[in-house]
Amino acid sequence: MSENAPIDIEVILSPTSKINQVDFESITFGSTFSDHMLQCDFRNGSWEKPIIKPYEPFLIDPSAKVFHYGQAIFEGLKAYRDAHDKLWLFRPDQNYDRFNKSAIRMAMPEVPREIFLDGLKELLKIDQQWAKGGVGNSLYIRPFMIAIGSGVIAAPSTQYRFMILLSPARSYYSGTVKVIVSEYYSRAANGGIGAAKAAANYGAQFYPTKLANEKGYQQIIWTDDATHGFMEESGTMNVFFRVNDTLLTAPATERILDGVTRKSIIQLATDNGMKIEVRPVAVAEIIEAAKTGELKEIFGAGTAAVINPIVGFGYRDDYYELPEQADSFALKLKSQIIDIQYKNAEDPYNWTVEVPLT
Amino acid sequence: MSENAPIDIEVILSPTSKINQVDFESITFGSTFSDHMLQCDFRNGSWEKPIIKPYEPFLIDPSAKVFHYGQAIFEGLKAYRDAHDKLWLFRPDQNYDRFNKSAIRMAMPEVPREIFLDGLKELLKIDQQWAKGGVGNSLYIRPFMIAIGSGVIAAPSTQYRFMILLSPARSYYSGTVKVIVSEYYSRAANGGIGAAKAAANYGAQFYPTKLANEKGYQQIIWTDDATHGFMEESGTMNVFFRVNDTLLTAPATERILDGVTRKSIIQLATDNGMKIEVRPVAVAEIIEAAKTGELKEIFGAGTAAVINPIVGFGYRDDYYELPEQADSFALKLKSQIIDIQYKNAEDPYNWTVEVPLT
Structure with missing residues (x-):
């Protein structure tokens, strides 16, 4: 099933959900992912149309620059449920701005605001059931970008992939x-x-x-x-x-x-x-x-x-x-x-x- | 087709070779790869059986640690053809030793000598036609290791992939x-x-x-x-x-x-x-x-x-x-x-x- 969302994102919904297989009481931080992910590739000097699709492994060339030259950046933020079941982000603009600062420092292309922030909101709308209520519970959000262009020569890639993953999280207690x-x-x-x-x-x-x-x-x-x-x-x-x-x-x-x-x-x-x-x-x-x-x-x-x-x-x-x-x-x-x-x-x-x- | 090489490497030969499509006179450094590659995964605390197989993209989880935490190391060395058509490596022990020093510093497992060096020789034997004669020509060798374990928590992976790629190279002239x-x-x-x-x-x-x-x-x-x-x-x-x-x-x-x-x-x-x-x-x-x-x-x-x-x-x-x-x-x-x-x-x-x- 494929449809266009308002900000021109292609959406391919998962035919089934994994959510019932997840024990939300015993989640390890960063190890469980929601049903969907956002993906958007940069090629020939511009960002292609973003796609939201089922969370799954992807194919990548063994000579992809991310493996050899470490062109990779990320962000971490969270979505929180309030007592009225509304969903909130905390200062997402800060993460967006820092992400692009990181991109510049790593000689990677900046990600447009609508792909990062509107794309994130669209993804959250689709996987909203993964954000559980109760103080301490949250949905950890991991935007990241990697160099997917191939070639083992130490120079910036010309192709990149931006992705957003969602990972439900419990109240974080790291011990003493x-x-x-x-x-x-x-x-x-x-x-x-x-x-x-x-x-x-x-x-x-x-x-x-x-x-x-x-x-x-x-x-x-x-x-x-x-x-x-x-x-x-x-x-x-x-x-x-x-x-x-x-x-x-x-x-x-x-x-x-x-x-x-x-x-x-x-x-x-x-x-x-x-x-x-x-x-x-x-x-x-x-x-x-x-x-x-x-x-x-x-x-x-x-x-x-x-x-x-x-x-x-x-x-x-x-x-x-x-x-x-x-x-x-x-x-x-x-x-x-x-x-x-x-x-x-x-x-x-x-x-x-x-x-x-x- | 699958057979066991002397050092217990599984070999899957490519049914066809790309070599005739390559113009060896106009190769850009690091952009052309030979027909095969070596791959060996580390799981559950030990290295699995290495495999030599056709060069091809592989599937990887979007939460793989290499994308998020940069656990990735590599080496670069070359194989040279002499005037009698014999093939030689230059100080490969040095690259092997340094690779494992890099592994330790990046909290990755050391790669056994036979996988790195004997595996490399086996791969070179199979793709020997990619090493062209003439001073200046060489076959650039790229061993590398990446963290393939999944999970967006900043801690060392438990799963790794070691690979060797071969890339034919011409005499390197970088201009003034x-x-x-x-x-x-x-x-x-x-x-x-x-x-x-x-x-x-x-x-x-x-x-x-x-x-x-x-x-x-x-x-x-x-x-x-x-x-x-x-x-x-x-x-x-x-x-x-x-x-x-x-x-x-x-x-x-x-x-x-x-x-x-x-x-x-x-x-x-x-x-x-x-x-x-x-x-x-x-x-x-x-x-x-x-x-x-x-x-x-x-x-x-x-x-x-x-x-x-x-x-x-x-x-x-x-x-x-x-x-x-x-x-x-x-x-x-x-x-x-x-x-x-x-x-x-x-x-x-x-x-x-x-x-x-x-």
Whole structure:
């Protein structure tokens, strides 16, 4: 069955749905996908007509540039059901803008707004049953683009594929998180691609993270590669430090991802009257604050977990446990963001965008 | 048709050959592939039986980790026909060893020697007609490995695919090469993956290289990301500088690829009695040498072009043209390596390895 949607998307509906085979109570993050996906190819200098079709493997040449030269970028955002069964996106414009910034940095074509955002809404309308209600439940959205042109010569591809996948997610609890401050490995170079949401930035972290895991840490706090003297990110999240009642987080330089949750936290903290400083955060000042007891909290910020409190961190031969806080800034900010995302609170920022379901 | 080769490879021969459709005189590097390819999957903690089969696209899940997290590595080497129609590899052990070093850094499984090297020889035996005679002609070999496990969560895959592709190549002439010394962009971080032949390192270079192209330069000389004060690589090649009669090249640190051509040049130059210094090469000393006329040559070193002479370089607002050398070290070393590769000279190092053709 094929029909034209309003924004000129070809739609091929799956004859059956997998939804009844899915146990939504025991979903592992990122492992279950909805019935359909969006696909749009770039050839001969322009984007072809997007298509929504059943989720399925596709054929690709073994010499496709994505396999050999890592031309691949992605985004991550979520759709949330409110108490009235309406469906909402959280700041999708931010993801759209960042996606195209990543595209430019990786010498890939920018994706038009209507393909990314209108295409996403159309896909969500079709697979809306995959977005379950209840705070914590969400439908994780993975737009991505890969170089599908063939040829093993190190030059940009002329052909690309943009896709959107949908993956139902439960409330994200990653267990107790301890992190280790990196003294050797790093995730980004000055003048590199650290600020891009490029696939390349992630695979490069797996080995150092494995070494950290072996030492009993779940994640790494990445430091600047030149001096390892400044805190940059935690695992795949931005990182915040609370020293006394001041929040500290690194500026979004070319080495650091300009996270949507990060900037939402900065806004909310400011409007809460919290003191927040966006500036380079020295490892030395955090160690000193941990020793004097002035370091109250550390937390990661990202789409998957929203805010991920860190219970302690390792640095060189020492481990610093963080005391539990009665008035945790992390938990306060997390509940404020979640309340906005699920429409349980005012949204004075107009961060939420409704997805038409009919 | 399926049969077992000595090292337990399944072989499915193509019913027809594309070879007569190929104009070997007008081949673009990396764009034509032979009739067969080797494929071997890693699942459930071990490598399955390798298969040689017709070159063709394969099916892959849109959530495959290679698309989202850049777990992908490769190698590049060549097979050469000598004047007696024998086929030779050049230092394949080096590529094999480096491939597994790259695998470790990208948290991927190491590939067993017999799959990589014996598998390659078996593939070359089958597609031997694709390796044409004549100095300059070669069969470029592209072993690579990608993460094929599915799931959009940033953690190492549990499933991988190792493949070898063969691509006939002509003598590589890249035209007149001018390079610009990078003052902002960089290819590798301290504690990053610069020394690994990871796909991620290449796509990240495309955009800065495009900017260099727009300024009239074909490639970038990458400098260290922290200070941009030291010369590291040129484009996708290692780089050598000749100041008076001394060759200078950077040590193979964790930021720099330990090139096979690079180490062969160091060996040959040493045995030629040339002065060679493997040490950090300051941008300032090269600029100074260019101004005084002591800078005689710059050249890139890599498998594709062997040695690629550079005619001039840009730095800040200045362009430095290099004078033509009657006794070019680059050309002397290049012809020595090529003579060994094509068996037109003694190979005192045992660098060449014969490929059994029957």
